[in-house]
Amino acid sequence: MKFVAVSSCPTGIAHTYMAAEALEQAGAAAGHQVVVETQGAAGSVPLDPAVIAxxxxxxxxxxxxxxxxxxxxxxxxxxxxVKKAVHDAPGVVAAAVAAVESWTPADAAAAPAAASGGPATKVDSNASVGTRIRQWLMTGVSYMIPFVAAGGILIAISFMLAQIAWGKTGVVDVTKVPLDHLLNSFDAGSLKDWAAVTFQTGNAAFAFLVPVLSGFIAYAIADRPGLVPGFVGGAVSVAIGAGFLGGLVTGFLAGFVALWISRWRVPKGVRGVMPVVVIPLLSSLVVGIVMFVLIGQPIAAAMKGLSSWLNGLSGSNLILLGALLGAMMGFDLGGPINKVAYTFAITGLATTGLAQDAVQYRIMAAVMAAGMVAPLAMALATVVRKHLFTHAERENGKAAWLLGLSFISEGAIPFAAADPWRVIVSSVVGSSVAGSLVMAFGSAQRAPHGGIWVLPLITNWWLFLVAVAVGMVVMAAIVIALKSAKPNPIVQAEEAADERAELVGATV
Structure with missing residues (x-):
């Protein structure tokens, strides 16, 4: 049979493309053709209409x-x-074959209508409350991450240029260059001016972080009516110092208020102006009053307290925090717990007025190092002890090198899917080791993604690499030991088949 497929994940970075590859391979293995359109963070190339037909x-x-x-x-x-396709692509292809075989014209008539155009989100209205809350939150986070990435990397580059231009004081000096100078007296031959314009551009990208988070949480809850009050609520959160926590609160508040108002029964003459005037006006007013008058200051105080607590951490407390965040990154490899640790790290990047080696930036470095460990360790293990892994796992190990170096934890998912407890236990230990070592070494960074490709933006980068390498070796050693204790029967069958093939070849 011939199938077309579409893959997408909330962040559009790893699972989107891993699912596409898995479906194509599973289809080919079963004798079918699968052509996939990836709707990821980099955009998508639409399928040829002839292929769809x-x-x-x-x-x-x-x-x-x-x-x-x-x-x-x-x-x-x-x-x-998307995770089902990554973990069980053959099962998905088999289900698609069954769907084709049982399909009737009545099924086509009853198929749901296509969703209206607009920003992508997917919330299962039949899911549990906890699942829907997570889906609403992840919608906001998925749209926020590109702003964090762009802003964080630009600011990190500006600091690197500033230290070349000004020396040790460059990180502070670049923030003091007035906007009037850049607008009216920019000198293309001045490294200081380039550092300043890069810093201001990064700051502008960061300014959208909380409004985008709040706006798209509200959008996930109420669809388009939630966008305006969500963005307004996020802007208010920034203005009063409520920051990321305020953005979370206003996102949910705006979404539910907009959803409630959109369900009002109004006269026909009013319906036309509801989405354009009434809903954005009333919902924005409610969110503004609640934030300015009722809960804004307590949330701002909580944010200030959290920042003070983080800045007060030192020594063993920081190492324990690094170990905890590292374990979370290694536990489900891109799943909800991994995303909680990652989201906690990137929120610190938006905090203004921090020193270059502030705790918030050390947390980001620890989380990135921990997230690189699992795929790198599995790649190493497939090289050191080939006989413990199947042919498919060895091939996955080759790709895992690049995925791990690029901070894509999902590169270890094929191994975890085939042998969950051995891989996950090893991953938690190795990743926690890497996270704690980064904290102990004092490495810090503003870039929220990139792995080794943003290495020049990481302070004490050589010690950062040491932490990743130690975590990788620890995890690889544990997973090899656990797999050696109980050999995989699939691997044994493959080895026996290889030996038979060699004997036949030698005989011939």
């Missing part, structure tokens, strides 16, 4: 609403989460 069925491996879904109307389909 020729397809027997459709596979949606998506955690976000599929864009332009009407292209696939009338075709048999299966709709699974």
């Amino acid at each position: 020729d397809a027997d069925g459709v596979i949606y491996a998506a955690d976000l609403e599929v864009r332009d879904k009407e292209r696939f109307a009338g075709k048999p389909f299966v709709d699974v989460g």
Whole structure:
């Protein structure tokens, strides 16, 4: 059979492309053709209409609403989460085959209509309250991350240039260059001016962090009516110092208020102005009053207290925090717990007025180092003890080198899916070691992503690499020891088949 598929994940970075590759390989192994459109952070190249027309069925491996879904109307389909495609691609392909075989014209008529255009999100209205809260939150975080990445890397680059231009005081000096100078007297030959303009651009990107978070949480809850009060609430949070915590609160508040107002029964003459005037006006007013008058200051005080607590950490407390965050990064490899640790780290990047080696930036470095460990360790293990891994795992190990170096923890998922407890236990230990060592070494960074590709932006980068290497070796050693204690029967069967093939070849 011929299938077309669409893959997407909340962040659009790793799972999107891993699911696509897994589906294509599983389809080929089963004798089917699967052509995948990846709707990731880098955008997407739409499937050829001729390919869609020729397809027997459709596979949606998506955690976000599929864009332009009407292209696939009338075709048999299966709709699974992106992780299902990564962990069990053969099962997804088999389900798609079954859907095609059992499809009837009545099913086509009853198929849901395509979603309206707009920013992508996917919230299961039939899921539990906890699951929906996580989906609302992850929608906001997924749209926020590109702003954090752009702003953080630009600011880190500006500091690097400033230290070359001004010397040791450059990190402070670059923040003092007035905007009037850049607007009216910019000198293309001055490294100081380039550092200043890069810093201001990064700051501008960071200014959107909390409003985007709040706006898209509200959007996930109430659809388009939630955008305006969500963005307004995020801007208010920034203005009163409530920061990231305020953005979380205003996102949920704006979403539910906008949803409530949008469900009012109003006369026909008023319906036309509801989405344009009434809903944004009233919901923004409610959010503004609640934040300015009622809860804004307590949230701001909580944010100040959290910053003070972090800045007060030192010595063994920092090492323990690094170990905890590292263990969370290594536990589910891009899952909810991993995302909690990562989100906690990137929120610190938006804090203004911090020294270059502030605790918030050390946390980001610890989280990134820990997130690199699992794929690198599994890649190392497949090289050191090949006989413990299947042929497919050895191939995955080759790709895991690049994924690990690029801070894509999901590179270890194929190994964890095949042998969960051995890989996850090893990952938690190795990642916690890396996180604690980064804290002990004092490495820090503003860039929220990139792995070794942003190494020049990391302070004490050589010690950062040492921490990653130690964590990698520790995890690889543990996983090798655990796998050696109980050999994998699949690996043994493959070895026996290889030996038979060698004997036949020698005989011939």
